[in-house]
Amino acid sequence: MADKTSAAAEVAEPERRKVFRKIFRQLGVATVVTMFGKAVLDSRPARAASVLRPPGALPEPEFNAACIRCGLCVEACPYDILHLARWSDPAPTGTPYFVAREDPCRMCTDIPCARACPTGALSPLVTDIKKADMGVAVLVGHETCLNYKGLTCSICVRVCPIIGEAISLKPIKNERGVLQIPTVDSNKCTGCGTCEKHCVLAEAAIRVLPRELGLGVEGAQSVGRW
Template identity: 25%
Template sequence: MSKEEKKRRQFMKQAVGLGVLGIAAAGGIWAAKDFKLTKGRLRPPGAVPEEQYLSMCIKCGQCLQVCPYDSIMLEDIDGEAGVGTAYIDPLARGCYLCEAFPCVLACPTGALDHEANVIEKVHMGMAIVVNESACLALDNKKVTDDMIGRIYEHTKVISDTERQNRKVVMNPNDPEKVILQKELLKKLSEQEGKNCSLCADLCPFEPDPSQAIGMVSKDGGLFPEIRDACVGCGACVELCPTKVLQILPYATYADVYEKNKGSQNA
């Protein structure tokens, strides 16, 4: 049995019992082989297709320098492709789709397409469900202080005291970058004690996050439904306390969901 087949069988075992969205996600991952998504990095907003991106990115780090949320990283020597190229690891820090997309504007080569200057044009990938049974909303579980603390740990611009107390102090002299990240933490802290729906409640898609993700009734609780406006920013992946979601880079809603609906109806 090949290594690829073993991986596929292992994934399908994990997918058993995931329901319609889980099955769609499972199909999406393996359909993704057709356009080399399974090993791909999530690229910053506006990234051109991967092979083109790798040839155009000059590893200058300008996108990283201007990112207001510290979402962008540079591939190190242990990476599988493109040492020095910019990418996003949504488990460490998702993209929050900031206004005017300074990362796109800062790119000197067009590896981040300068035409991608509005939210509808910055398509990065597609969110999928990979671990339905871990969803806290299904069991009506509430957001805890520890869940919030994870995101405080991801935030570099706050003080150690703010991080330890899990409470930010808004200062009039804070730079815009600090204000934006503190505002995110404030919104997160307001969710403590409420039933978990962090992925939908803090989705940064504007003007209407419900076009990208929403909570639907399922098995006595709620469950995230990925919708066609999702741009794959990865914020939901970072915010989810139990790793229910992940992003398929460059995938579209049609690639992941419409194709699988068709195969299930065939």
């Protein structure tokens, strides 16, 4: 007790010290909570590869900032394929998504979901659904795809809404003979996911992936360039 009073006596302006102490304490708390909050926000699930955005969606970081999680696109969808991410879903909470394997985009020509968006997170500039980029279909299962086994399942080719253009059969020759391989034209594919939905396997051999994941990105090294 005696120590305390003598310490306080040394302080020229005890009131000033009190105020400063309070300010620094609050600054400290604010800094710690900001860091913690930032860490929590960064660790919230980013969008999983299986989760696709509605047509016209801005690139993911911008979409995440522009989308105000209102769900107007969800209600505008006449086929009810869109959901708003719940807490436990693999996308930022409240953002709209669809899962191609469950219910693919039907590619309405008037794009009602993008029209409904109040903020432009689904870009109003996308007016032609065939120019939409929800992802790109990639035939990932070269060992499971029935066409690779010499059958002509070709269901993915036949259900494609941009039939004959986005996916077509290309013959390749190997030791089993001539195989008809479903081949995606990445410039035509909108990533609607109809092929993934209808793949007859238990897990689809063809799936829609975000473009950079599905196609890779050209490298900066000289070997990767041409």
